[in-house]
Amino acid sequence: MADFETPEVKEYLDIPALKRGVMGNSKPFVSKEQFQEPLGFPGELVDNWQQVAVDKLGELLKTNRGLQVFMDSCVKCGACTDKCHYFLGTSDPRNMPVARQDLLRGVYRRYYTLPGKLFPKLVGAMDLTEDLLDQWYSYYHQCSECRRCSVYCPYGIDTAEVTMAARDIMNAVGKGQKYSNEIIGKVFKIGNNLGLPQPALEDTLEGLEEEVKEDTGADVRYPLDEEGAEVLLVTPSADFFAEPHVDGLIGYGKVFHQAGISWTLSSHASEAANFGLFIGSMENMKRIAMRIREAALDLGVKRIVFGECGHAWRVAYSFLNTLAGPFDFLDPRYPVPQHICEVTYDLIQRGALTFDKSANDHRRVTFHDSCNVARASRMGDMPGGQFIIPREIIKAVCNHYYDMPPDTIGEATFCCGGGGGLLTDDLMELRVKGALPRMQALKQVVEENGVTHLAAICAICKSQFSKVLPYYGFQMDQIVSVHQLVSDAIVLGQKQ
Amino acid sequence: MSFATVFFALLFYAATAIFLIGVGMRIARYARAPAPLKIPTTPAPTTRTGVVGRMVTEVVFFHSLFKANKWIWILGWVFHLALLLVLLRHLRYFIEPVWTWVVLIQPFGVYAGFAMIAGLAGLWVRRLFVERIRYISSPSDHLMLALLIAIAASGLGMKYIWHTDIPAVKMFFMGLMRFDFHPLPTDPMLLIHLSLVAALMIIFPFSKLLHAPGVFFSPTRNQADNPRERRHVTWISSAEKPAAPAEQ
Ligand code: SF4
Ligand code: SF4
Numbered sequence: 001m002a003d004f005e006t007p008e009v010k011e012y013l014d015i016p017a018l019k020r021g022v023m024g025n026s027k028p029f030v031s032k033e034q035f036q037e038p039l040g041f042p043g044e045l046v047d048n049w050q051q052v053a054v055d056k057l058g059e060l061l062k063t064n065r066g067l068q069v070f071m072d073s074c075v076k077c078g079a080c081t082d083k084c085h086y087f088l089g090t091s092d093p094r095n096m097p098v099a100r101q102d103l104l105r106g107v108y109r110r111y112y113t114l115p116g117k118l119f120p121k122l123v124g125a126m127d128l129t130e131d132l133l134d135q136w137y138s139y140y141h142q143c144s145e146c147r148r149c150s151v152y153c154p155y156g157i158d159t160a161e162v163t164m165a166a167r168d169i170m171n172a173v174g175k176g177q178k179y180s181n182e183i184i185g186k187v188f189k190i191g192n193n194l195g196l197p198q199p200a201l202e203d204t205l206e207g208l209e210e211e212v213k214e215d216t217g218a219d220v221r222y223p224l225d226e227e228g229a230e231v232l233l234v235t236p237s238a239d240f241f242a243e244p245h246v247d248g249l250i251g252y253g254k255v256f257h258q259a260g261i262s263w264t265l266s267s268h269a270s271e272a273a274n275f276g277l278f279i280g281s282m283e284n285m286k287r288i289a290m291r292i293r294e295a296a297l298d299l300g301v302k303r304i305v306f307g308e309c310g311h312a313w314r315v316a317y318s319f320l321n322t323l324a325g326p327f328d329f330l331d332p333r334y335p336v337p338q339h340i341c342e343v344t345y346d347l348i349q350r351g352a353l354t355f356d357k358s359a360n361d362h363r364r365v366t367f368h369d370s371c372n373v374a375r376a377s378r379m380g381d382m383p384g385g386q387f388i389i390p391r392e393i394i395k396a397v398c399n400h401y402y403d404m405p406p407d408t409i410g411e412a413t414f415c416c417g418g419g420g421g422l423l424t425d426d427l428m429e430l431r432v433k434g435a436l437p438r439m440q441a442l443k444q445v446v447e448e449n450g451v452t453h454l455a456a457i458c459a460i461c462k463s464q465f466s467k468v469l470p471y472y473g474f475q476m477d478q479i480v481s482v483h484q485l486v487s488d489a490i491v492l493g494q495k496q
Numbered sequence: 497m498s499f500a501t502v503f504f505a506l507l508f509y510a511a512t513a514i515f516l517i518g519v520g521m522r523i524a525r526y527a528r529a530p531a532p533l534k535i536p537t538t539p540a541p542t543t544r545t546g547v548v549g550r551m552v553t554e555v556v557f558f559h560s561l562f563k564a565n566k567w568i569w570i571l572g573w574v575f576h577l578a579l580l581l582v583l584l585r586h587l588r589y590f591i592e593p594v595w596t597w598v599v600l601i602q603p604f605g606v607y608a609g610f611a612m613i614a615g616l617a618g619l620w621v622r623r624l625f626v627e628r629i630r631y632i633s634s635p636s637d638h639l640m641l642a643l644l645i646a647i648a649a650s651g652l653g654m655k656y657i658w659h660t661d662i663p664a665v666k667m668f669f670m671g672l673m674r675f676d677f678h679p680l681p682t683d684p685m686l687l688i689h690l691s692l693v694a695a696l697m698i699i700f701p702f703s704k705l706l707h708a709p710g711v712f713f714s715p716t717r718n719q720a721d722n723p724r725e726r727r728h729v730t731w732i733s734s735a736e737k738p739a740a741p742a743e744q
Binding site: 015017018061062063064065066068069070072073074075076077078079080081082083093096098099102113114115121122123124147150151152153154155156157158161282283286317318319321322323325326335336337374375376377378381382383384386387411 | 522525526529530531532533534535537538539540541542554558560561563564565568572622623626627628629631632633634635636637639702703704706707710711713714715716717721723724725727728729730731732733735
């Protein structure tokens with residue numbers, strides 16, 4: 001399959017002995033000029049890159065309190081050292097969150113603190129050399145920005161923020177990552193990550209309508225650019241055709257249909273994902289977010305709803321209001337934005353949907369909490385709603401539901417291994433190894449409860465699991481969308 | 497007036513100034529830097545009051561650390577609690593008459609000295625023998641532990657073995673606060689103890705000890721989770737789109 005070994009899944013998840021530098025060669029393809037320029041970054045490594053990098057770091061320290069506090073506060077207690085799935089899966093000590101931070105912290109100390117200027121060796125300060133830049137490129141692309149480490153750090157130090165800062169600096173000196181930057185360019189140019197133009201979208205959606213009609217006999221609509229619809233649905237573009245994503249999209253349509261809510265997709269904002277987050281570029285993140293505001297205004301909708309996508313939901317829930325608000329032109333009775341799970345859950349609570357749970361009887365389901373939904377957002381009106389609502393939906397449509405062990409779900413959830421801009425084939429080894437903790441937890445419920453399916457609400461999780469499940473002896477179709485389960489159980493037509 | 501008296505008087509003025517100004521400037525820096533986005537680690541409280549509660553559980557009980565690792569938690573917590581007691585015990589050198597509660601905690605303060613050493617020693621053992629923690633340690637991390645242990649040990653040394661003239665020490669510090677120099681006893685253990693404490697105060701604003709003010713400014717802990725209810729407005733809200741070539 002590949003030139004690396006899939007880690008062995010054991011009874012328990014061991015903390016591995018350190019193997020220095022084993023992942024030092026893991027690097028994604030470097031971006032090229034044509035992908036850098038549309039984002040406002042230099043096309044190749046600039047001549048005075050050291051100076052530019054150090055200056056950029058200084059600017060970030062001044063404009064982002066979190067980074068400044070995180071650089072100063074770490075006491076090297078070690079509490080985070082066994083929390084990262086990439087460390088657990090690869091044994092490379094540089095993948096311990098604090099060690100990852102230290103690649104940047106060493107430079108911070110060298111150029112911005114007195115002891116680092118006077119006694120670099122003593123305090124672990126480092127000159128920004130070409131070799132160090134290489135290590136940055138390698139190890140800051142072995143962090144999925146999942147925030148698991150930040151849950152356990154006594155000062156809440158969030159390695160995701162450090163990774164974003166480092167990637168932002170690397171982009172500023174012209175050493176960007178091809179995968180993320182190329183995709184952002186497509187969003188600017190065409191409107192979505194996959195580069196699907198409006199006519200292709202229209203075709204796809206028409207196809208879906210026919211398919212659902214054939215399957216169920218119901219006229220469920222999948223509208224595009226319909227002015228005056230009540231809801232603008234913004235969903236990851238993978239939902240338009242990839243499996244199992246598209247089954248989720250079919251599900252959203254059925255929910256809206258059954259609830260009698262008019263809705264539309266937008267070809268201008270045909271992508272929920274915001275890779276500006278991954279590369280730590282607030283300007284690009286803002287520019288991507290603005291499309292959603294523009295689409296909502298153009299189409300005259302009253303509500304914005306996001307489809308199943310993890311980090312997209314983080315940007316939507318936590319940042320959209322800051323980046324592209326205020327949304328005072330929308331219906332104030334609904335939160336802006338809403339998650340499709342919140343919509344479905346409310347409808348279930350109100351008794352507006354009918355389900356035939358037996359339609360899912362061939363499945364025994366567990367739920368993977370996506371990292372950015374779990375630790376960087378919320379659903380509903382109480383803390384932790386992001387854990388309750390998707391599970392309640394699944395339980396409303398399935399008879400057999402089982403949770404994975406408690407230290408692998410909820411706020412302690414493990415990332416799928418492909419988040420944060422790492423879902424690219426040039427990082428396959430990292431992705432497979434980083435999935436180990438999740439695979440271990442999955443194996444446990446498969447053996448103990450006969451679980452057959454892993455449900456998720458994130459496009460990256462779904463793509464990542466489709467790809468890595470087979471490495472661990474599972475089938476690629478064991479990953480399902482939550483709204484695929486809804487879709488299979490929902491009873492369409494007149495409510496009895 | 498002896499050389500030691502003048503030297504230590506000036507040393508403590510300098511150390512206090514560096515400590516206060518240094519930490520003050522850091523705090524000003526943290527306070528001035530904007531938090532561009534809402535990044536509380538969720539689930540997080542949705543109200544300000546809730547956030548105060550979260551901070552209390554963090555600062556008083558080290559809640560996150562408790563979730564992370566019971567060994568580091570118990571050692572770290574014992575050390576910090578003991579340090580607090582020891583510091584409060586030392587208040588008696590700076591006030592006259594000594595408040596009743598400060599009198600009452602004196603014996604506990606002594607036990608705390610031992611607890612402090614125990615906690616620090618435990619942390620050092622982990623730093624030396626747990627491979628992961630050894631990997632992330634710089635020389636300064638070991639030195640910091642050595643310094644703190646030396647301070648506690650020299651203090652206890654004076655309490656139990658090499659006694660010094662406590663009333664005279666108190667006179668010296670009370671005098672310092674009024675810019676009125678009183679002679680400082682010159683027992684070696686006292687001078688060692690005081691030198692190390694001054695060193696700690698001087699290092700504080702330039703070291704990882706900044707975690708003490710830092711924890712209060714950590715956005716993942718001190719932000720309320722209410723971005724949909726209340727718009728968080730910062731520089732990025734009003735920033736122009738980047739100067740990149742427009743689409744098409
Ligand atoms: S954010 Fe996630 S991937 Fe990154 S260091 Fe922390 S635990 Fe690892
Ligand atoms: S848990 Fe926090 S303070 Fe401790 S080593 Fe990790 S980042 Fe540093």
